[in-house]
Amino acid sequence: MGAQLGVELPFSRQQESEADHIGLVLMAKAGYDPARAVDFWQRMAAYGQGKEPPAFLSDHPSSADRVAAIKRELPKAKASFVAHQ
Secondary structure (H helix, E strand, O other): OHHHHHHHHHHHHHHHHHHHHHHHHHHHHOOOOOOHHHHHHHHHHHHHOOOOOOHHHOOOOOHHHHHHHHHHHHHHHHHHHHHHO
């Protein structure tokens, strides 16, 4: 259990965060506004309110953490969106 909490779950959260980043860039390159991902994850946060496990027990980043990370990465993703148009 210690290995799962200390190694596997943080690694899974890191992979999910990387997948979110790649998804933003691909979304932009395909011609979709990557800022819409913020709206999506805010709806997911509202839906899952009170249902998400504590962050240290989850294999995914919390919806709030995902929204914050996406907002930080939007300028880079939007550059791909603008270049595509």
